[in-house]
Amino acid sequence: MVAGEASGDLLAGLLLDGLRTRWPGLRAAGIGGPQMARRGFDAWWPSDLLAVHGYSMDVLLRLRALLRIRAQLRERLLRERPAAFIGVDAPDFNFGLEAALRAGGVKTVHFVCPSIWAWRPGRVDTIRASADHVLCLFPFEPALLARHGIAATYVGHPLASVIPLQPDRAGARARLGLGADDTxxxxLPGSRRAEIAHLASCFFSAAALMQKAHPAIKFIVPAVPALRGMVEQAAARAGLGDALRILDGQSHAALEACDATLIASGTATLEAALYKRPMVIAYRMGGLSWRLMRRKQLQPWVGLPNILSGEFVVPELLQDAATPAALARATLDWLDAPAKTRALEHRFAALHAELRRDTATLATDAIQKVLEG
Known part of the structure; x- marks a missing residue:
């Protein structure tokens, strides 16, 4: 298995639970993170090596190392010949590896359909050459892949089963030392170094503006431990003082406890929707990356809650539009609109029910059929 970044590690860990239930003697190894390690995964390399971002210099500087790791992994897997290879997200790394393994006779499964319905539709040819089967998180994806001759199964989103249908906000607040009546x-400025670099200062400046308008607001920031130093530096510059707490991880507790969230586009926005939280989605990146991404965008939305709803149910402020003043104003709008928030909660509850499936069983059923040929 290969999983990239924190979100892929989380999905792979949940999948491993199902795999071990189906095959108790399972041995799993490759590239993974702490969630996978807790399930006995043998990580030959850590998943955070794959946490690169956009078309940035960071990618170019690390490309040679990533290609070397992929070549070493390919050679080892072709030599040891596992029953199957499962690539979890990380498509730029995994598809090239999967194609080589599949050509060498190793069964390949890709978990998480790339967003060909949102951007880069030409990637369907790559998927068809790489994966014997695709496990899809969203219900409309298998039919789309079938039109291109790609076998796929809708397995639901594992997070929809992990996150409770009715969040325990009071319990989450108690665990975090927050009062029941606190605002x-x-x-959540992201879990990648480049995201923190582009978004953290902007988010904290927006928080300072919110605090000026409503001095009683409290801010919580779940930070990836490896990037906590970057987050602390950005927070210090904003001068928020005791109004802000930086947490070691605990993103789910933060989303369950909050009244609203200012959040970077990505998997975390779906987590926020499953916790039924109003949000403002923001994203910024380097100018070249932004221009290239915009050319390939197929839909007017970038946030998963809006894509799945087919409309702008929450605001998106991207690139030059993501100014501290605009982010603060949009976030405060949620705090001042309880009726609108309740309507959004009902919308997100319906979405949660649609995504909640027995993912582990559906996924392992599909994998077993792949193994049986």
Whole structure:
């Protein structure tokens, strides 16, 4: 297995639970993170090596190392010949590896359909050459892949089963030392170094503006431990003082506890929707990356809650539009609109029910059929 970044590690860990239930003697190894390690995964390399971002210099500087790791992994797997290879997200790394393994006779499964319905539709040819089967998180994806001759199964989103249908906000607040009557905004500027670099200062400046308008607001920031130093530096510059707490991880607790969240586009926005939280989605990146991404975008939305709803149910402020003043104003709008928030909660509850499936069983059923040929 290969999983990239924190979100892929989480999905792979949940999948491993199902795999071990189906095959108790399973041995799993490759590239993974702490969630996978807790399930006995043998990580030959850590998943955070794959946490690169956009078309940035960071990618170019690390490309040679990533290609070397992929070549070493390919050679080892072709030599040891596992029953199957499962690539979890990380398509730029995994598809090239999967294609080589499949050509060498190793069964390949890709978990998480790339967003060909949102951007880069030409990637269907790559998927067809790489994966014997695709496990899809969203219900409309298998039919789309079938039109291109790609076998796929809708397995639901594992997070929809992990996150409770009715969040325990009071319990989450108690665990985080927050009062029941506190007004709490969660700031989630991302889990990648480049995301923190582009978004953290902007988010904290927006928080300072919110605090000026409503001095009683409390801010919580779940930070990836490896990037906590970057987050702390950006927070210090904003001068928020005791109004802000930086957490070691605990993003789910932060989303469950908050009244609203200012959040970077990505998997975390779906987590926020499953916790039924109003949000403002933001994203910024380097100018070249932004221009290239915009050319390939097929839909007017980038946030998963809006894509799955087919409309702008929450605001998206991207690139030059993501100014501190605009982010603060949009977030405060949620705090001042309880009726609108309740309507959004009902919308997200319906979405949660649609995504909630027995993912582990559906996924392992599909994998077993692949193994049986």
């Amino acid at each position: 709490v905004v969660a700031l």
